[in-house]
Amino acid sequence: MALLAPVMLAACNGVAAAEPPSSPRPPNVVLILADDLGYGDICAYGCPLGGKTPNIDALAAGGIRFTQAYVTAAVCGPSRAGLMTGRYQQRFGFEYNVSPPERAIRETLGLPLTEKLLPQYLKERGYATGMIGKWHLGPGAGYQPIDRGFDEYFGSLHSDTVYLDPLEQPGVHFIDAAHERPGPHRDPLNPVLRGREPVAEPEYLTDAFAREAVAFIERHQDRPFFLYVAHHAPHTPLQVPDRYYDRFPEINDAGTRIYAAMVSAIDDGVGKIDDALGRAGVREKTLVLFLSDNGCATYTGACSNGPLLGGKLTPFEGGNRVPFIASWPGTIAPGRMVDAPISTLDLLPTALELAGAERPKDRELDGGSLVALLRGQGPAPERHAFFWNLGHHWAVRRGDWKLVQLLGRKPLLYDLSADPGEDRDEAKHQPAVVKQLERLHDKWQRGKVPPLWPTQELLHVPLQDIFDRKPMTPTKEGPGAIEVTT
Helix, strand or coil: CCHHHHHHHHHHCCCCCCCCCCCCCEEEEEEECCCCCCCCCCCHHHCCCCCHHHHHHHHHHHEEEEEECCCCCCHHHHHHHHHHCCHHHHHHCEEEECCCCCCCHHHCCCCCCCCCHHHHHHHHHCCCEEEEEEECCCCCCCCCHHCCCCCCCEEEEEEEECCCCCCCCCEEEEEEEHHHHCCCCCCCCCCCCCCCCCCCCCCHHHHHHHHHHHHHHHHHCCCCEEEECCCCCCCCCCEEEEEHHCCCCCCCCCCHHHHHHHHHHHHHHHHHHHHHHHHCCCCEEEEEEEEEEECCCCHHCCCCCCCCCCCCCCCCCHHHHHEEECCCCCCCCCCEEEECEEEEHHHHHHHHHHHHCCCCCCCCCCCCCCCCHCCCCCCCCCCCCEEECCCEEEEEEEEEEEEEECCCCCCCEEECCCCCCCCCCCCCHHHHHHHHHHHHHHHHHHCCCCCCCCCCCCCEEHEEEEEEEEEEECCCCCCCCEECCC
């Protein structure tokens, strides 16, 4: 009671008691992640296959387009593990997808509970946290989004799913791409969930995710929020309704047309999310990030990594360099292009700084904050090197030099400043650089732990197909084939 007396006395004498200054509201963060979207699949990065992505292009025109943005793996699950933790996933054994076919095994696997995820950090800072879409970081009890820092979840937990249930209905176009023809109905072991409960979802899944994102924004516009929209599209199965397919009559190849239409559906969703932020009056309080989880799956024959070599599953630029756009009106100057290399490892430190949180002291993060870069007040974070490791194949980049090592083959060295398409191997001309990068990789390897589970699949891909920029058609093991893992 004594502690309250001075305040009460001041009020009685007509003097207003001083109130502590309120901290400014931290910005919202909306992270939109496409699945297997190629570097050249959106028009801000080329779209040679005839795509139409006006809403994504508008984000780029109004903000920053990064030309050398990297993920930590050329396959879905490990890439997401690095993004959500801000740490190389090899530090905690998440080297392969969580996809063993036996459900009893699958339900016990996931991103280790010792790791702390981006939504957990932001929730501690008072953010509302929501996730919509593909999880792929563990389906079992304790590993699901609701268990890992998200207040709300709508989506499916595993790698892929049909986009309409039932699939075979009037006005739906689909194709048996890479021997991945889906069944007529959604897999009952991978239902659409709201929270933890399965729900029937009649709408085209990409549209349903946009609908749910808009609803989340409307519910939480009065407080800081983190919204993670992780699309399944344009991952196989290639499937789209008439209203998107009909936008591309000029494309003759069925697979390419369906794929372009799937990307167009993502673009519509980006526009709906941007509009919802505007209606809520929070667009200038919101950082919107758009990117892909890895390069496109060239084995579909339907997508484009633009000028880059390889694609999903490979350690080349087409596997790990992705489109990455940041938009924040009033903070990010429009029309910027940033050529400095960055990584999805930078997203968690960026969000921490925006939320006013300190970097954790109980674990090492592998990225740096992009806040100064976004605000035009500084350069990209300094980085010693970039590392990639998936099964038997690995790569390391330091400066403009990148070394690629495929199992059983001589190392390949590329100068990315002059040769971003990795056309010219410089290894025999630069042996000292090769040795330096090999030593860097060996040192980084010592920080890894063994994979927590084996890979589900070993695919054999003709290496010459990659160098000839052809679809990577899996084949039986034989001369000229390299083993790739998922």
